[in-house]
Amino acid sequence: MAEPSQNSDQRDGFKRELTAVIPHLRAFARGLCGRPDMADDLVQETLLKAWAAQDRFEPGTSMRAWTFVILRNAYLTDMRRNRFRGEYDESLAERILTAPAGQEQPIHLADLQRALQSLPAERREALLLVGAGGFSYEEAATICGCAVGTIKSRVGRARAALSAMLEDGTLPQRSPRDTAAHRAILEELDQVAARHEEAAGS
Amino acid sequence: MAADRQNSGKSAAPGDRGSQKVAPAKPDWADGLRALYDSVVHEPLPDSFMDLLDKLDDPPASDPR
Numbered sequence: 001m002a003e004p005s006q007n008s009d010q011r012d013g014f015k016r017e018l019t020a021v022i023p024h025l026r027a028f029a030r031g032l033c034g035r036p037d038m039a040d041d042l043v044q045e046t047l048l049k050a051w052a053a054q055d056r057f058e059p060g061t062s063m064r065a066w067t068f069v070i071l072r073n074a075y076l077t078d079m080r081r082n083r084f085r086g087e088y089d090e091s092l093a094e095r096i097l098t099a100p101a102g103q104e105q106p107i108h109l110a111d112l113q114r115a116l117q118s119l120p121a122e123r124r125e126a127l128l129l130v131g132a133g134g135f136s137y138e139e140a141a142t143i144c145g146c147a148v149g150t151i152k153s154r155v156g157r158a159r160a161a162l163s164a165m166l167e168d169g170t171l172p173q174r175s176p177r178d179t180a181a182h183r184a185i186l187e188e189l190d191q192v193a194a195r196h197e198e199a200a201g202s
Numbered sequence: 203m204a205a206d207r208q209n210s211g212k213s214a215a216p217g218d219r220g221s222q223k224v225a226p227a228k229p230d231w232a233d234g235l236r237a238l239y240d241s242v243v244h245e246p247l248p249d250s251f252m253d254l255l256d257k258l259d260d261p262p263a264s265d266p267r
Contacts, residue, residue, distance in 0.1 A: 015259055022251050027242035044254060051258045109241075112234045131232065132239035163229050 014054050017063040018047065024064050024133070025071055031128040032075050034117045042078065046071040065135070068143050072125060079121065115165040119158055126154035127162070 025046055029039035049070050050057075057066055116124055122144070129140040130151070137155070141148045 015255060019252070019255060022247060023243040023245070026245070027239045030242045031239060040248070043251065047251065047254055109234055109238050112231055112238060127235070128239070131235045159229065162231060166231050
């Protein structure tokens with residue numbers, strides 16, 4: 001008897017929770033792919049997929065973690081398909097740069113963003129989840145579908161790489177073409193593609 | 203002479219401002235990472251996202267009236 005209204009209650013609840021995590025999805029996506037327009041496309045895609053899969057969401061669990069898994073998978077798929085590079089919107093980065101107030105020694109967020117983009121995708125996402133998103137190592141491991149130790153090691157390597165770039169000034173060039181970031185990503189994609197071809201060919 | 207002892211090495215003021223290492227495990231940029239994330243979280247949400255959800259939520263023409 002109460003079934004239909006229960007369903008619509010659940011649906012409303014799902015929509016509410018999903019709406020609440022959109023800003024976080026945008027932040028995670030922006031960190032992953034660097035470009036705001038691509039990031040928002042990714043979020044739209046995530047919302048579509050999450051909506052279609054809403055029966056699989058267990059109420060009471062973390063909507064943020066659940067949707068981050070979807071976003072991450074969509075990102076990896078798009079990356080393989082489009083070879084979409086760690087391109088980087090300079091004007092936006094400058095704008096972000098002015099945003100945080102009250103820092104004596106301003107951290108150049110534009111540089112940070114650029115350094116982030118030069119990391120291999122798996123380290124970047126691990127660092128974003130733990131260092132920016134505030135997830136525990138355990139939660140991040142669940143989101144990425146890997147062992148906790150793997151996440152710890154990725155975060156550690158990512159931190160070391162960022163420290164080296166930001167503190168020793170070995171940041172990749174600003175030029176959108178032929179940056180270290182771009183190369184690293186393409187190389188990584190080639191490896192992924194090669195592994196897939198191997199798997200498919202055998 | 204003594205007056206010539208000017209601060210020629212301006213940048214090298216040692217231990218000048220709060221350089222007590224309270225949390226050595228945290229690099230300088232760690233807060234920046236968070237700030238980067240939070241700056242996006244606090245951006246106003248473009249309408250397109252709510253439009254999309256509203257569209258998805260709208261029962262497809264099967265609304266008995």
